[in-house]
Each structure stands twice: as C-alpha cells, then as structure tokens.
Amino acid sequence: xxxxxxxxxxxxxxxxxxxxxxxxxxxxxxxLFNIIGSKxxxxxxxxxxxxxxxxxxxxxxxxxxxITFIDESKESLRLVNSNINKCRAQAECTVYKxxxxxxxxxxxxxxxxxxIAFCDPPYNxxxxxxxxxxxxxxxxxxxxxxxxxxxxxxxxxxxLPDCLENVREQKYGETxxxxxxxxxx
Numbered sequence: 290x291x292x293x294x295x296x297x298x299x300x301x302x303x304x305x306x307x308x309x310x311x312x313x314x315x316x317x318x319x320x321l322f323n324i325i326g327s328k329x330x331x332x333x334x335x336x337x338x339x340x341x342x343x344x345x346x347x348x349x350x351x352x353x354x355x356i357t358f359i360d361e362s363k364e365s366l367r368l369v370n371s372n373i374n375k376c377r378a379q380a381e382c383t384v385y386k387x388x389x390x391x392x393x394x395x396x397x398x399x400x401x402x403x404x405i406a407f408c409d410p411p412y413n414x415x416x417x418x419x420x421x422x423x424x425x426x427x428x429x430x431x432x433x434x435x436x437x438x439x440x441x442x443x444x445x446x447x448x449l450p451d452c453l454e455n456v457r458e459q460k461y462g463e464t465x466x467x468x469x470x471x472x473x474x
Contacts, residue, residue, distance in 0.1 A: 290315065292346060293318065297376050302342070303375065305365075321459075335356075335359070335393070335406040338408065339384070354381065359384075405434060433472060439464060440464070440465050
C-alpha cells in the first residue's frame with residue numbers, strides 16, 4: 290500500500306500483519322481521488338474509521354489542509370501514527386481514539402465541520418447506518434460537504450435523511466463507493 294500521488298508520492302505505508310484492517314485497494318483509492326479531484330485542495334478531512342490512515346494521508350499528500358483520524362483499535366492507531374510520522378504530516382493531523390459515531394458526534398457538538406468525511410468501516414457491522422443516522426443531529430460536515438462511504442456489495446445503503454443525497458455510486462468488484470452530498474437547504 291502506497292501514497293499514489295502528491296507531496297509523498299510512492300511512499301510505502303505501514304500495513305497490518307493480520308486481516309483485522311482492510312485497507313482500500315490502490316486502484317479503488319486512485320479512482321476515488323480522481324472523482325474527488327480538486328475538492329481535496331485545502332479541505333478539512335475526517336477519516337472516521339482510520340485503519341492505517343491510508344485515505345486521510347492520501348488526502349494530505351494531495352493538498353488537504355488538515356486530517357482528523359478516528360479509530361478505536363490500538364493496533365490501528367499505532368499504524369496511523371506510524372504512517373503520519375513516515376509522511377512527516379504531524380502538524381496537519383489529529384488522532385482520536387474511540388468509537389467513530391461517538392467521537393464524530395462530540396466533534397460536531399464542539400462546532401467542528403469537515404469538507405469531506407471518509408466512512409470506510411468494517412463491512413456489514415452496521416457502522417454505515419449508524420453514521421448516516423447520527424449526521425442530522427450531529428452535523429460534522431460543512432454545508433456542501435461529502436460523506437464518502439465504502440461498503441460491501443452485500444450491504445445496501447440505508448434510507449438517507451433529507452440532508453444527504455447520493456450523487457454518485459461506483460462499483461469495483463465487491464466494493465461500492467457512494468458519494469453522499471450534504472446540504473441543509
């Protein structure tokens with residue numbers, strides 16, 4: 290697993306020794322970032338289920354202003370911090386240990402708002418549904434922001450609240466990426 294382009298192009302990231310973490314494949318990640326395009330420049334990013342930090346650090350390498358990582362696994366947090374150090378991105382990164390739903394709600398309640406939030410949780414565990422359900426009461430996205438969901442083809446998106454619109458869905462084998470646009474208007 291590597292950073293595809295930007296400030297630290299080609300840098301190999303530290304990966305898990307087991308399969309508890311499922312990093313986004315390079316071809317899927319490249320396609321995702323081609324779709325996001327210049328929206329990443331100077332963006333404030335939230336990586337809800339950080340894993341290795343792969344998506345957040347790719348964002349940073351491509352010009353995002355700041356990255357906030359959340360994970361509750363000690364091993365994942367070790368990987369995220371190791372990869373932040375490899376990239377020398379400490380000044381632009383913040384790492385929180387905890388349940389993504391609870392930490393995102395706390396950040397929102399404290400007035401934090403993000404341009405893009407990546408939601409790439411363990412598949413088929415109900416996390417996508419929980420994040421989508423909490424967003425109207427705890428809006429962690431800026432108006433006009435995106436919640437980008439990576440999910441299994443076997444895990445349908447739940448009914449979306451009025452504040453979210455699925456503007457694009459991409460399929461990559463058994464993986465779907467949904468681009469959910471957030472608007473309070």
